[in-house]
Amino acid sequence: MLTNEDNETLTRVGPGTPMGELFRRFWLPALLASEVSEPDGAPVRLRILCEDLLAFRASDGQVGIVEAYCSHRGAPLYFGRNEQGGLRCAYHGWKFAADGECIDVPNADHPRDNSKARAKLGIRAYPTREAGGIVWVYMGPPERQPAPPALEWTLVPPSHRHVSRWLQRSNWLQGAEGEIDTSHISFLHKDHDPATSAIYVTGANLAVDGAPEITVKETDYGFASGARRQLGDEYFWRVTQWLLPMYSLIPRAPSTAFTGSGGRAWVPIDDYNTTTFAYAYRVDQPLSADELDMIEKGAHFPPRTARHAVQLGSGQPIDAFVPLANFDNDYLIDRDRQRTSNFSGIAGVSAQDRSVQEGMRGATGQPRGIVDRSREHLVRSDVCIMIARRRLLRMARELQQGLEPDLVMNGDAYGVRAISKVCATAGFDEFLQQFGHECAIQQEETK
Numbered sequence: 001m002l003t004n005e006d007n008e009t010l011t012r013v014g015p016g017t018p019m020g021e022l023f024r025r026f027w028l029p030a031l032l033a034s035e036v037s038e039p040d041g042a043p044v045r046l047r048i049l050c051e052d053l054l055a056f057r058a059s060d061g062q063v064g065i066v067e068a069y070c071s072h073r074g075a076p077l078y079f080g081r082n083e084q085g086g087l088r089c090a091y092h093g094w095k096f097a098a099d100g101e102c103i104d105v106p107n108a109d110h111p112r113d114n115s116k117a118r119a120k121l122g123i124r125a126y127p128t129r130e131a132g133g134i135v136w137v138y139m140g141p142p143e144r145q146p147a148p149p150a151l152e153w154t155l156v157p158p159s160h161r162h163v164s165r166w167l168q169r170s171n172w173l174q175g176a177e178g179e180i181d182t183s184h185i186s187f188l189h190k191d192h193d194p195a196t197s198a199i200y201v202t203g204a205n206l207a208v209d210g211a212p213e214i215t216v217k218e219t220d221y222g223f224a225s226g227a228r229r230q231l232g233d234e235y236f237w238r239v240t241q242w243l244l245p246m247y248s249l250i251p252r253a254p255s256t257a258f259t260g261s262g263g264r265a266w267v268p269i270d271d272y273n274t275t276t277f278a279y280a281y282r283v284d285q286p287l288s289a290d291e292l293d294m295i296e297k298g299a300h301f302p303p304r305t306a307r308h309a310v311q312l313g314s315g316q317p318i319d320a321f322v323p324l325a326n327f328d329n330d331y332l333i334d335r336d337r338q339r340t341s342n343f344s345g346i347a348g349v350s351a352q353d354r355s356v357q358e359g360m361r362g363a364t365g366q367p368r369g370i371v372d373r374s375r376e377h378l379v380r381s382d383v384c385i386m387i388a389r390r391r392l393l394r395m396a397r398e399l400q401q402g403l404e405p406d407l408v409m410n411g412d413a414y415g416v417r418a419i420s421k422v423c424a425t426a427g428f429d430e431f432l433q434q435f436g437h438e439c440a441i442q443q444e445e446t447k
């Protein structure tokens with residue numbers, strides 16, 4: 001359990017909050033590059049860390065992520081014209097470059113020829129970069145811009161990876177905690193038919209042992225957790241990586257050589273909504289047609305989604321991919337299927353996860369709030385969650401005291417892998433001695 005104070009610290013992400021400021025020290029996935037594929041194309045409405053933003057690709061190919069409202073009288077720039085090096089507000093024609101500079105004020109003479117005066121009329125803009133099919137944004141102090149995280153899925157050729165994003169209507173931590181909660185896989189994601197079980201993401205045989213022995217190795221980037229399940233005379237090991245502040249790497253099914261993995265990143269929209277980014281990749285070859293088909297149909301990994309403008313309660317609408325199975329339709333639960341074919345009665349790993357994470361009991365007793373962690377009863381298998389919370393709380397509080405996170409300057413720290421193995425090795429230390437080189441785990445313990 002957590003005190004209400006700690007829970008508030010971990011979950012609130014607006015400007016000035018401890019966790020909001022910590023997130024602002026990292027590069028964050030903002031949207032898919034394919035959503036702004038065309039220079040001078042339509043902008044995309046975003047909200048990140050409680051700020052309304054707009055992404056657009058300018059004429060020179062640069063992606064701008066800027067505040068969503070015009071500096072003149074606050075009109076939504078979404079309705080503007082993206083043309084000739086900037087976004088022109090539809091109301092009175094003021095124009096803004098991708099870096100936020102106001103470059104034209106056509107309805108007034110005064111600042112038009114006065115660049116100093118015009119500079120004051122700029123809108124907030126954040127640095128962006130593109131990698132891994134994603135546009136990333138950095139929303140922190142300019143002088144502390146971090147190194148790009150060398151996440152392997154961002155480095156493989158485009159044919160070797162699949163990325164997607166969708167809206168999750170919960171606080172970010174409810175999603176992120178599910179990623180490092182290995183024991184739920186044996187239940188929530190159990191499929192009675194091995195042919196359709198979530199092998200792609202989780203590996204086979206997870207249902208055999210629902211109480212894995214979990215050992216956590218803290219590292220500079222977060223931690224590696226080893227979940228050991230009994231499998232006949234041997235052990236089935238899954239090493240999952242958690243990378244600060246909110247990335248997971250989940251192993252594929254066991255194999256002798258590393259072929260790839262997948263995972264998710266949880267980017268807070270505000271305190272109650274999150275953009276989930278999912279990635280799957282191979283290192284050895286392009287994703288096969290079958291693999292892509294499975295991913296795109298949403299059979300296991302991302303959900304089927306459709307892009308909509310969504311009103312979340314405050315500010316402007318955002319453009320989000322909304323899962324077709326969602327809170328409003330009970331995630332299309334099929335009770336017959338639950339009796340006969342899978343544990344949840346819900347199709348797809350992601351919809352299964354959302355069904356239990358979006359409706360968690362909030363402090364007011366209402367679902368879709370922020371889960372009340374003072375009322376939980378954590379057990380041994382929740383060890384990863386306890387460690388992640390402790391780590392995040394410590395970093396957020398240190399930052400409040402002026403201690404910047406060193407990690408953000410070390411992008412290479414993110415170059416790790418998630419693996420799974422079937423072997424006779426019983427201890428995690430021994431396992432790492434044997435196979436640690438395959439996941440490039442940094443053995444350095446953090447205090």
Ligand code: FES
Nearest residue numbers: 070072073089092
């Ligand atoms: S509100 Fe945008 S130009 Fe007037």
Ligand SMILES: [Fe+2]
Nearest residue numbers: 178184189353
């Ligand atoms: Fe899950």
